[in-house]
Each structure stands twice: as C-alpha cells, then as structure tokens.
Amino acid sequence: MNFLDVKDLKIHFPTDDGLVRSVDGLSFGLERGKTLGIVGESGSGKSVTSLGILGLHKGGRARLSGEIWLDGEELIGASSEHVRRLRGKKMAMIFQDPLSSMHPFYTVGHQIIEAYRIHNDVSKQVARKHAIDMLGRVGIPEPARRVDSYPHEFSGGMRQRAMIAMALSCDPELLIADEPTTALDVTVQAQILDLMRDLQREFNSALIIITHDLGVVAELSDDILVMYGGKCVEYGTTEDIFYRPEHPYTWGLLGSMPRLDREPTERLLPIKGSPPSLINVPPGCAFHPRCPYAERTKGKADTEVPALAETEGGHLVRCHLDRAERQSLWENEIKPVLETQ
C-alpha cells in the first residue's frame, strides 16, 4: 500500500445552475520520497483535489465520495476534528499566493509558532527557536531578526520561503504545493524549486505539486497526472509523459508552449476551443470537442466516456483511439513537428 492512496475521489458542488463535477473519479497513489505532478488548465479540478485531500471541503457545500488513504487511515469518513489534527502535522500545504494566505496582522514568526504549538506541547521559547531555525533552513537571511517581521515586509520570494517554513515546521509527511511558483519571478522561481527539491530529500516527504507549467513538473516530478474536465486523462512517469505521451490533450499541451531548449518554430500548435465548463462537461470524452482526432473514434467520442486503461508499466491513458493508432500518430505526426521546434 502506498503512503497516500486516492481511490475514485469525487468532489461535486451543487449550485443553482446545476451540479459542478470538479473532480469526477480520480485515483492515484504516492509513496514517501516521491513527487507527483498534477497538470491541467484552469477548471480542470487540480486545486479542488488538493483541498479535498487536506479535508478542507469538510463542512462546506461539497459532496465528497470515494476514499483517501493516508498512511493507512481513511480520511473522507474521518471526523473533521481528526483530520484537523492531521493537517499541519502529517500533511501540509503551500499555497500559490503567500500574501493572501498569511495573516497580515501577525508576524511571520507568530504564525509559525502558532502552527507548531498546536501540534507540539512545547513552550513559546522553544517554539520560537524552532521557527527561527526553520526560517534559516529555507534560506531567509538573519532569521532571528526576520522572525518578528510582518508578511508585508517580505518580498514575494521571501514570503514564499516563509510559507514553506510554516508548512514544514511540523515535519509533514505529505506536502501539497499548489502553484508554488506561479506568482514569482523566474530567478526566484528557480531558487524556490531548488529549495523544495532539497527539503524533500532531507525530510523524505511525499510531495504533490500542482501546476499548469510543464517546465516546473519536468524539473521536480517522478510521476505526472494530467487532468482535464475533472478527470485524469493520462498518468505516467515523467519520461512517459514527455517522451511517449499518448493522449491528444497532452500532445496539445506540449505543442502549445514555446520552448527555450529548441530552435524557435514558425507557429505554435494550439488546442482549438477553450476548456469546458464543469457544469456542462461535454458528453462522452470531455476532450472530444477540441480533439482533432475525434472523428476517428467511430462515433464513440460523444457517447461513451473512455476508460482509463493501462498501456504498459503503469502508464494510463483515457482515450477511445486504439493504442497502435495513438502511437503511430505520436511517432509520425506529432513528435516530428515538436522535435523540429
């Protein structure tokens, strides 16, 4: 059994306009010391998934079903009180925008000390020492002085470091980072990515990194899960996804981004249309209205939801095309165009 196992997770929100199926039958596993990258566009359900794992939908309007197993404990059926005790201690989250996720009235140190003392029975002095130690570990200069600074006195990169220090203060075994570097500049992003990689090695924690940036997942992940319309459409090792992708959506993502490591192309290859609304997910394969190969599925595209099927070695693909056809499309049509970039 994996350290984290998510089985058929569904997170639905009833609204006046209809049922929003943000996450619709998602399953994956993650071991300690490994990194999973979850990739998708806005509205694909990636952030809702992370909040669901942390139990942050409890008490809200969300309807959750399925199973989330963390270190042998099931979380969806567990009491809010119990999940709250695990949060911070066993699992923690790094949010995208540290300015809006830290309290502006309290010093950074105060917020770390508070989190640490909730889970550990220690005196304020000991907790303060720990907070200074953590700030130092994440590379904040003069931590003994900066511990008394307010969030607004930190720059964006420093704030994200403080956020990481807070998340790591109780040595969580599962760390979820939701777009941890999207709000940062490239040079600072590189520092934070290095930091996360080093800290993960040190703490041997399981890391889930949620992002829309394929470059970031290529840097950090062992495995990648591609989400579209609340479902996993492709799952595999980082090498599978980048060198042997089989889903037309993954091809579309790879073709959409200009790349610095290749000669520039004349044209980008965008995906037509825009991501679906989760209230009206297209019937059948959610991607079919944007898929250039939809008519090759013998009418199944808009009637049947394709199954997430294993191709080989744990590489999962949700597509109606048969494998031989997908492979030949990738080898003969997609890859040559991407390679010339």
Add this chain to the structure above:
Amino acid sequence: MSDNEPLLSVRDMEKHFPVTKGLFKKQVGAVKAVDGISFDVFKGETLGLVGESGCGKSTTGRLVTRLLEPTGGKVVFEGEDITHMSQGRLRPLRRDMQMIFQDPYSSLNPRHTVGAIVGAPFRIQGIKTEQGTKKAVQEILELVGLSPEHYNRYPHEFSGGQRQRIGIARTLALKPKLIIADEPVSALDVSIQAQVVNLLEDLQNELDLTYVVIAHDLSVVRHISDRVAVMYLGKIVEVADRKSLYSVPMHPYTNALLSAVPVPDPKARKERERIRLTGDVPSPLNPPPACRFHTRCWKAQEICRKVEPPLAELATGHQVACHFPENAPDQTPAPAATAG
C-alpha cells in the same frame, strides 16, 4: 527588419515617481521606475521587453503611449516629439498607437456590450465608416476569430481567451501602426496562450503592424519577437536580435534569466548547469549604485560598484551594459564601444 527611420524612438526616457511624506507632501525620495532608457522600434518588427517584476517594463509601455508622462528624456513617434504633448493634440495620434492589456477581466467594461467596447474608438475619434460602425465592428470581430453575432453580448459571457480577443479587436479598430502589448497572454491558459500568440502573429502579417511586446515569459518573448531588450531595475541591460540574445547572451543577468527558466524536458534537469542568483531584485527606491546588478552578480568587481557601464555595441546590433560581458569577442573591460 527595415533600416529606415524608426517608427518609435525613445531617448534617455525617465520616470521617477516621487515619494512624499508628511502634511506638506515633502518629497523624501523617488522610485526610479524607469531610469534613462533608449531604444528604437522599426516599422514591421516586434520588439520584446523582458524583465522581472519591478524592472520598469510596464511603466515603459505606459510612458511610450503617454498614459504616464515621462519625467525626463524624449519619446518620438513618427518623427514627432510626443514627450510632453497635450492630451488634446495627442488624441489624433492615439489612433496610430494602441495598447493591449494583461487582464482581460478588468480591462473591459462589464456594462458595455462587445459592440460598444469595440466601437468606442470610432465614437471617440469621430470616425464615420462607409457602412456604419456596426458593420466595421463586425468585420474586426471576424478578423480576431470571434463571430459577428457576438456584437450584442456582454464580456461576462466570454471565456478569458475570447475576452482577450475582444481587447485585441478594440485595439485594432482604427488600424493602428504601433501596438504596445503588456503581458498579452500571461493571464491565459497554456492552450489559449498559443491561440492568442498565433493570432497576434497573423494580424501582424495581415495588417503590417509593429509590436512592442512586454512580458516576463522568456519563451513567449523569444517566440514572438524580432529583437529583444532585457530590463533590470529601470535600465536596459542588453538589446539584441532574438537569435543572438538567446544563443549568445552577453550580460550575466540575461544568462541567469535564461538558465532559470524550467525546461519541459526531464533529461535536461540533470544535464543543465544552472546559474543560481541569490536574493531578490533590490528595491527601485534605493537601487544599488553604478551597475545595478552588482549585488547579485557573480562576476562583480570593484569597478562595477563605482562606474556605471554604458550600453555599448559589442557586436553588430548587440548592445550590452556590462564591464565583464560573457561570450564577448573581447573579455577585457570594455567601457567604450568597440564594434559598429
């Protein structure tokens, strides 16, 4: 790229925002958002302006379009000095110089229909078209990949990518010569980004447009630009054509920026040697003296703290402001221009 007169020419442009204190608003300092930059934009080309947040790239865009008034220097558009031109005299020129904004959610009036938004330039400039404004607006909507039936809809009915197309349609309404695009795709999803980038390129070819594209994403800028200028703390540190800037970057900052971009290739993470810059960009309120990059530069020496390096042409069309440029033909300190 044409070698004739530049369409837009900027010389030593400055924008210092005063920092005031107390009841009498005594000036105690200045944020030097843009601190003496010069560049030319030629007809039909795309100039990319890149840099990290706070480097002054957006302020530059706003100064050039005179949404802000420069505190120093000169902006010349089509041979006419517009640096301090009055709003009234500027208005006719606005036809030729338009801006695309970053956020397609806040840059469209939610109470106006698409027809009113895209038709506004005609109304403001008092332009009559042959078959009426509506027809003209519908033609532009088609040009940017929207449907003419969208004329009576409101912005909230559209997705982010479509809204950005509405913004582009408004920009194009009066067939401008120069378009300043400030982060035109950074608020959009990856797959939509590519659509808008392609659209901008198609429109450039079709309508013979000149772009200044301001962006922080180095790969998007490389894709779209003919020439690229790199900014750091209110200064241009390097300008070159796209190929030389990305293949033989000379300024250490450009090198660091390029090596920091994560590459979507898992093999590359093992092979690549990354230049790690420490710390953050210093505040433009108190920029470091002389070369502003010296606090984060691994090559910095005494001279970098004392003498500001001029923007010198070290190879044809390749200007760098650095005492110790990389990949340069001559590795000794080069205070003066050597090649021309």
